[in-house]
Amino acid sequence: MTTPLLEMHGVSKSFGASRALDNVSLALRGGEVHALIGENGAGKSTLMKILSGAYRPDQGRMEIGGVAYAPRGPRGARNLGVAMIYQELTLAPHLSVEANVMLGQERVVAGFIRRKEHRRLVAQALELLDHPDIRPETVAGNLSVGAQQLVEVARALVADARLIVFDEPTSSLTERDAERLFEIIERLRAKGLAIVYISHFLEEVRRVAQHYTVLRDGRSVATGPVAGTELATMIGQMVGRDLTELFPRVPHEPGEPILELTELSRRPIPKKADLVLRRGEILGIAGLVGAGRTELLRAIFSLDSVRSGSVCVRGISSRNATPRLRIRQGLGYLSEDRKGEGLALGRSIEDNMTYSALDQYSRWGWLDLGRRKSDAAGWMTKLRIKAISPSQVIGDLSGGNQQKVAIARLLHQDAEVLLLDEPTRGIDLGSKAEIYRLIGELAAQGKAIIMVSSYLPELFGICDRIAVMTRGVLSKARPVSDWTEHSVMEVATGG
Structure with missing residues (x-):
């Protein structure tokens, strides 16, 4: 057995009275x-921030290569061979690939940058990554998200990293880019680098990792080899209980049609979408990233203007509709970009829940803040949202609880048709199971739900029918039993 490259012993960290790591x-x-691995709030990010020098531990010690390791900041950690590839990329989009790779680690002599050495180092790093479409002179902002992520990896290689941390690296990648990333991780491992891989997708863990450690409530509760460990065992270790139903099925029965799309299109996508959605139905939309799934939901909700076709709600078609009208018609939209446009992270829970339906609290130009707070507290109880009070800033909540607040907003505005775009992206397994159960309960109440997801197991786990978007064209929706994951991908790729 080889000596560990990294050892962390008894690391603890508190923020005020809150114990983040124990x-x-x-x-x-x-x-x-x-x-x-572990649920949101388990301590993964805090532990990695200590490893990368962003935080100092309160207790414990670390060693790299048998030598005491206590970086004084991220730059110190990088100088000692530790690199972080964050979920949110840290590139300067207006600079070239070469400039981004060398940013902060320029080779300088007498105040002048050694351009030839820069080109040589960047060329070596890109050659190892084997991604010929990434050129040193290309502006980073013109690359795909997957290619931008590889530029970050190249930066770590130029820094001569011995240990690289990948934090949720595939959350915004296409399936093809994710597969390329896995190949590169294997290539890095074969060269002797150590990799820490953080992901909520246990299928990915089984694909790329040899060993795993589970954090729960700030403690390391399990560790062992990935091979031979059942998925159910990992899930149980993460949530502290047996998760017998990752996709809980709540009985519900589709009723009469409530939403109908007829040859709906806009420039450039979607090109054509025909669909009938019924009350009490969960309809999933699959497809590759960029196929037009998000654009379809935005067109239905009138966030984007349509070129032709119609959206009928309860048999009534409205031309030149606006999001305000769609809300009045009973439609609610949940954006895939929770941080960018789905929530106001600096505002309170009650603000985020009620912003789209404030009229009910207004009288003579004044808001009844007491009744609003009481209503928000009621939704927090119904949806089991873990927070101190409705006044708590929503940015302080875990991803799963933030998503519940976003869904509560749709219910508060009395939406009957819920347009959910990637509703479980970036949240842990326990929170996912709660969101799945909530969606099933809403269908049982007669709500009609369209759910866009890149994660096929959840579409098969909770949906009644599935349609597939291919290059802007929506396939016919068919019962889940008529599909397999292979047939969905075949249609999605134009096969």
Whole structure:
């Protein structure tokens, strides 16, 4: 057994009275991919911020290569061979690939940058990544998200990193880019680098990692080899209980039609969408990233103008509709971009829940803030939202609780048709199961739901019918039993 490259012993960290990490230990060897898994709030990010030098631990010690490791900041950690690839990319989009790779680690002599050495180092790093469409002179902002992520990896290689942390690296990648990333991770492992891989997708963990460690409530509760460990075992270790139903089925029965799309299109996508949605139905829309799924929901909700076709709600077609009209008609839209446009992260829970339907609290130009707070507290109880009070800033909540607040907003505005775009992206397994159960309960109440997802198991797990978007064209919706994951991907790729 080789000596660990990284050892973390008894690491603890508190923020005021909150204990984020409690006596956590982790060992990682060169040439190994070690998955760090756990629910949101389990302490994964805090532990990695300590490793990367962003935080200082309150207690515990760390060693790299048998030598004491206590970086004084991210730059110090990078100088000692530790690099972070964050979920939110940290590139300067207006600079070239070469400039981004060398940013902060320029080779300078007498105040002049050594351009030839820059080109040589960047060329070597890109050659290892084997991604010929990434050119040093290309502006980083013109690359795909997957290619931008590889530029971050190249930056770590130029820094001569011995250990690279990947934090939810596939959350915004296409399936093809994710597969390329897995190949590169394997290539890095084969060269002896140590990799920490953080992901909510346990299928990915089984695909890329050799060992795993589970954090729960700030403690390391389990560690072991990935091979031979059942998925159900990992899930149980993460949530602290047996999660017998990852996709809980709530009985519901589709009723009469409530929403109908007829040859709906806009420039450039969607090109054509025909669909009938019924009350009490969960209809899933699959497809590759960029196929037009998000654009379809935005067109239905009138966030984007349509070129032709119609959207009928309860048999009534409205031309030149606006989002305000759609809300009055009973439609509610949940954006895939929770942080950018789905929530006002600096505002309170009650603000986020009620912004789209404030009229009910207004009288003579004044808002009844007491009744609004009481209503928000009621929704928090119904949806089991974990927070201190309705006045708490929503940015302080976990991703799963933020998503519940976003759904509560649609219910508060009395939406009968819910347009959910990637409703479980970036949240942990326990929270996903709660969101799935909530969606089933809403269908049982007669709500009609369209759910866009890149995660096929959840579409098969909770939907009644599935339609597939291919290059802007929506396929006919068919019962889930008529599809397989293979047939969905075949249609999605134009096969």
